[in-house]
Amino acid sequence: MNTAATPLLLGCDFSSSPTRRKPIVLALGQRQGARVQLTALERFDTLAAFGQWLSQPGDWVGGFDLPFGLPRELVQTLGWPTHWQVCMQHYRSLTRDQIRSQFAAFCNARPVGGKFAHRATDGPAGSSPSMKWVNPPVAYMLHAGVPLLLDAGVHLPGLHPGDPRRVALEAYPGLLAREVLARRSYKSDDRAKQTPDRLIARKDLVNALELGSTRLGLRLKLSHAQRDALVDDASGDSLDAVLCLLQAAWAQQRHADGGDTLYGLPPGLDPLEGWIVTA
DSSP: OOOSSSOEEEEEEOOSSOOSSSOEEEEEEEEETTEEEEEEEEEESSHHHHHHHHHSOOOEEEEESSOOOOOHHHHHHHTOOOSHHHHHHHHHHSOHHHHHHHHHHHHHTSOTTOOSOOOTTHHHHTOOOTTOOSSSOHHHHHHHHHHHHHHHTEEBTTTBOOEEEEEEEEOOHHHHHHHHHTTOOOOOSSGGGOOHHHHHHHHHHHHHHHHTOSTTOOEEEOOHHHHHHHHHOTTOHHHHHHHHHHHHHHHHHHHHHHOOTTTTOOTTOOTTTOOBTTO
């Protein structure tokens, strides 16, 4: 899949129910020093097609925009297994209706303002609780995505040993986007909300990534056509995939330059909950 000395990098904007209109978007790239070249954007409109791609032999480090774990507090309260792989096997055996009803019952028993359980990474990352089933439905993203990674046999640092040549990390594009834009919105799936302000925000974000003006210390290298494609995608899916690509590049740099077997994840991370890379 990749002939260069440095591994392929990939960033994934994931969908738990991909379609032709709203596919899974994969940004592929390569790092040379502090420069990350975007080489391609690929799209998958079924989970099966994406799973097949992941299962191919390869040499890559990827950042995936979906949660890799559930809050320990939730798992313990529900009486589920606290070993990550066994917990994920139980979770994948449930239907979405079963997940929603069990999680809703958990929330209903808790006080207003503290309905959801959180992972330790949610605070520093500013991410939604991985048990949320609406706006965004990250619980279903975990339910759809983690089994694909397990079945593909990839390596999940800190959580699950697998093929060390295919390394999957939990990424979160909002973490990097907020560093540049603060609370400005840059995307919407709703056509009525695809405003000039959001277009300008995407331009500002892409410009900042090209200049390398984030704490990751990496510069994004784009062709004119690629830049236009990222700015013109009002859903933000292509740009989110590229943000995950840069987080994967940062992690791969930690591994390559410092021998970090956790790819920049904190050594004390909870082996049930996981952690968002760069948080």
